[in-house]
Amino acid sequence: INNTNIYNPKWGEEPRLDFSVPLLLTTETNLTSYGLADTMSFVDDKYQLTLGARYQQVKTEQTGGLFSSGTKYDESAITPSVALVTKMSDNISLYVNYIEGLSTGATAPRAAENAGEIFSPYKTKQKEIGIKIDSSEFIHTVSLYEIEKPNSYTDSVTNIFSYAGEQRNRGIEWGFAGDVVDDLRLMGGLTYIDARLTKTNANTNEGNQVSGLPKWQSKIAVEWDSSFVKNLTLTANANSVSKQYLGNDNSQSLSAHTILNLGARYAIDVNEMPIIIRANVTNVTNKAYWATAHYNDLALGSPRTLMLSATMDF
Numbered sequence: 001i002n003n004t005n006i007y008n009p010k011w012g013e014e015p016r017l018d019f020s021v022p023l024l025l026t027t028e029t030n031l032t033s034y035g036l037a038d039t040m041s042f043v044d045d046k047y048q049l050t051l052g053a054r055y056q057q058v059k060t061e062q063t064g065g066l067f068s069s070g071t072k073y074d075e076s077a078i079t080p081s082v083a084l085v086t087k088m089s090d091n092i093s094l095y096v097n098y099i100e101g102l103s104t105g106a107t108a109p110r111a112a113e114n115a116g117e118i119f120s121p122y123k124t125k126q127k128e129i130g131i132k133i134d135s136s137e138f139i140h141t142v143s144l145y146e147i148e149k150p151n152s153y154t155d156s157v158t159n160i161f162s163y164a165g166e167q168r169n170r171g172i173e174w175g176f177a178g179d180v181v182d183d184l185r186l187m188g189g190l191t192y193i194d195a196r197l198t199k200t201n202a203n204t205n206e207g208n209q210v211s212g213l214p215k216w217q218s219k220i221a222v223e224w225d226s227s228f229v230k231n232l233t234l235t236a237n238a239n240s241v242s243k244q245y246l247g248n249d250n251s252q253s254l255s256a257h258t259i260l261n262l263g264a265r266y267a268i269d270v271n272e273m274p275i276i277i278r279a280n281v282t283n284v285t286n287k288a289y290w291a292t293a294h295y296n297d298l299a300l301g302s303p304r305t306l307m308l309s310a311t312m313d314f
Contacts, residue, residue: 027118029104032057037081045087052081056102058121071118079123096129106152108161119163124149139176146170151197151210153248165200167210169193183227188220197248203253213290214256216242229300231267235280236260246298257289259301274313281306 004010057076083097105115105119112259130143151167171194177187195210209215221237240258263280286304 003236027062030059048085050083054079075121093132093306112154112161122150136169141175143173166198168198169195183225185223189216205293209245214241214244233265235263254290260284276311
């Protein structure tokens with residue numbers, strides 16, 4: 001029997017452990033981008049045309065012992081962008097734009113047969129048309145857009161992660177912000193996304209809704225500058241999403257949820273130094289919900305959380 005206690009501990013012999021375990025997986029990604037754009041105005045600034053181009057480079061190298069596939073990519077592309085703004089009046093503007101971009105390729109999740117495999121970079125294409133209304137009290141923006149990108153998924157039969165077909169997102173978005181009355185501000189938005197699978201291999205899941213993307217998303221926030229305590233602002237916001245499918249076969253889904261957050265910020269001066277103190281409570285009702293919706297990436301949402309912070313200007 002060892003005669004030992006918390007005041008006179010006896011640890012015994014030091015264990016001989018081998019820490020020369022190889023790294024399981026290391027992925028290094030370097031993104032480089034250079035852009036050039038020019039805006040031209042016509043007819044007393046009624047029309048504004050912006051033309052631009054970007055050089056983008058994606059360098060990825062994967063190393064490690066167990067899960068590494070040894071993938072290495074060094075891809076680059078020059079992508080265009082163009083935008084046209086038409087001022088219909090002092091308060092109303094119409095706009096249309098088109099832009100392309102180079103994005104890093106997806107990585108196969110750990111649950112897939114080819115876990116850790118990195119796929120080559122791909123191009124995305126986005127088209128958008130919208131209107132902006134700027135009155136003295138409120139600003140409204142409404143836009144229609146379409147985004148095209150390759151579709152990636154894990155096959156339910158072979159359990160192999162790969163690209164197959166195209167993901168096409170079409171949607172409409174409304175955003176607003178402004179003063180309701182003095183010291184009371186309102187902001188928010190509503191988004192509808194029709195994210196569909198197109199040009200799939202052997203028409204598998206053709207036309208189905210993309211997993212992890214809700215059709216409807218909305219948010220609303222309000223800020224009130226307190227008339228009782230100087231420099232105190234109270235805030236509240238709510239975020240809501242509709243149901244989301246777990247997989248591209250659309251056989252299972254997660255229910256819709258709404259999360260409420262409350263907060264406050266207080267501005268003071270200490271020795272002529274501005275300081276802002278913030279307190280926020282997220283998920284005030286402590287609602288249990290799923291934060292993500294994918295077969296291989298399913299996580300619980302954050303519970304009720306209190307966050308305190310302070311910022312200082314020098």
